Amino acid sequence: MIENEIKELRDLINKYSYNYYVLDNPLISDFEYDNLFKRLQKFEEDYPELVTADSPTQRVGGISSGFDEVKHKYRLYSLDNTYNEEELRKWYERVQKECPGKVELVCELKIDGLAIALTYHDGLFVQGVTRGDGIIGENITQNLKTVKAIPLRLFKNADVEVRGEIYMPKASFEKLNEESLRNGEKLFANPRNAAAGSLRQLDSTITAKRDLSMFTYTAIIEKSDYIPKTHWESLEYIKELGFKTNPNIRLVDDIEGAIAFCEEWKTKRFDLGYATDGVVIKVNRLDYQNELGFTSRAPKWATAFKFPPEEITTKLLDIELGVGKTGAVTPVAVLEPVNLAGSVVSRASLHNFDEIVRLDIRIGDRVLIKKAAEIIPKVIKVVDCPEHNNLAAYLPPKYCPECNSRLEVRDGEVNLYCTNEKCPSIIKAKLEYFASKEAMDIDFVGPSVIAQLYNLGMVRTPADFYRLTIEDLMKLDLVKEKSAANIYNSIQESVNRPLSRFITALSIRHVGKETADLLVGEFPNLKSLLSATAEDFAKIEGIGEKIANSVYEYFHTPENINLINDFISLGFEFNEESRIKTSELAGKTFVLTGTLESMTRDEASDKIKLMGGKTSSSVSKNTSYVVAGANPGSKLDKAEKLGVIILHEDEFLQLIGINK
DSSP: OHHHHHHHHHHHHHHHHHHHHTSSOOOSOHHHHHHHHHHHHHHHHHOGGGOOTTSGGGOOOOOOSSSOEEEOSSOOOOOOEEOSHHHHHHHHHHHHHHSOSOOOEEEEEEEOSEEEEEEEETTEEEEEEEOTTSSEEEBOHHHHTTOTTSOSBOSSOOEEEEEEEEEOOHHHHHHHHHHHHHTTOOOOSSHHHHHHHHHTOSSHHHHHHSOOEEEEEEEEEEEOSOOOSBHHHHHHHHHHHTOOOOSOEEEESSHHHHHHHHHHHHHHGGGSSSOEEEEEEEESBHHHHHHHOBOSSSBTTEEEEEOOOEEEEEEEEEEEEEEOTTOEEEEEEEEEEEEETTEEEEEEEOOOHHHHHHHTOOTTOEEEEEEOTTSOOEEEEEOOOGGGGGSOOOOOOSBOTTTOOBEEEOTTOOSEEEOOTTOHHHHHHHHHHHHSTTTTOOTTOOHHHHHHHHHTTSOSSGGGGGGOOHHHHTTSTTOOHHHHHHHHHHHHHGGGOOHHHHHHHTTOTTOOHHHHHHHHHHOOSHHHHHHOOHHHHHTSTTOOHHHHHHHHHHHTSHHHHHHHHHHHHTTOOOOOGGGOOOSTTTTOEEEEESBOSSSOHHHHHHHHHHTTOEEESSOOTTOOEEEEOBSOOHHHHHHHHHTOEEEEHHHHHHHTTOOO
């Protein structure tokens, strides 16, 4: 059913968006994300009646916690992406339909950093806010004041809001990670994550120690002695005010000039001292920009050209095998080291054994690999050469590379699985997942630490983490007293994680974060989970028979019962009493649309569920209420047509017992 497919796609994109913007922990490449996004856009173009206001196409990014939220005076839009010359020319043709003739363009490198909006009154810096979701961001003014590229007072007494990109130079990023390694602190994945993490420090003195900078790329002028007529003039004006702009900017006559600029920087970018992943192309004349306007999420007068994934050939030296927490055995290519997209690559994903057979990959082959930005490279194909036929065909393994147990194929799956639940690789993988950000979020406890703890016999089950002492941890290689204390404190802090995180961390088959949330919504403590039947689990909306049986089996396996009792003996309670519902809204289904002032939509949804109601993403004749905030979408129109009761925010707050 197309509606379900669209919903699944939206949920997937929202998950990746949350990890990228809120957790600073990207799970997929920008290229893969944009492909998912384009697929959703195409669906919504074909089925406009299924477009919802909470679709990823109607919003930008997400908001993290820890700072006061601020509503942007002027919305920060996202940019539509293009990946080739044909898409660039089509965008330019659309521009020319509304602005006939040659249209000048400004080309700017797309800095891979964190977007911010800075407000100045009478030339004085008064507020700095993150992009957030484009409508509401985080007030990080104090931290931004520590960035020396941001002037605290302008050279002119203007009222202006400027937008820019905070970034960390590559050299500073490497220095920061070297210091973190010495101090036993966690490492950042890339310069963008380092910049974002630095700006989100609650202690601004820490931000001041990080070598952050900023390139400014646009300004909204409210009061000034000069009003630019073009984007190029506005960039010159920004520099006159005292801001730093990127020096690699070019004014071109038409799209062909822009294409030449993009081609030039595909390789030159690797010589820069900062990360860039594309080119932003804007219509130069500001009156043309006003005429072209915006879509629901992006300006029509600008587009981002994303650099394509770089491809290169190298030799496949070996195929290593890894065993995950489910027992799935995955092949990884060991490569002759090669420089790819600015870094040395020696390993690449081979996906699964079916893929090896499909591509006819053999050890000793020359293979083509590619990657996008910071993502693990992938083997694309074997390079045609006479030597290929002389190499031995690769045969999938029959036995686990770790414990030598026989491998099996499960119905409907392409992976091979180790059948030994006591396999050291499976145990270590489960321990790694338990400590991961998605689960118990234990900092400093990564694969190398877990491998040492396991090999020394200190940790065999997740409960063993909580028996470790600082003295135990100091027995590990390269772990001194400070690092040991950091690891110990991080483990102890995780004791306070909610039950939903704990359930996620247990590696129950088919149970991830979303399913764990559904489970604890009905069973708010371990005792109730242990006593529930498979039928009880299956009654939960969103949990089918397959998952219900898996959960029931887990909580009725003696080994798992012993593990949970072990946690209880260590003092873990894992109650989520806050999820126990009242019945005030029992039987009522709510649909939320628009932006609420007093709370986020997630908070409103939690309150509804807490009071026994349900929420839905689509309006139907079975909808009890539609709660309409500011800038509601098509859901409001549909509610009016169906005669569904519409509650404005004050009415909704009154219904749930909150006095504004």
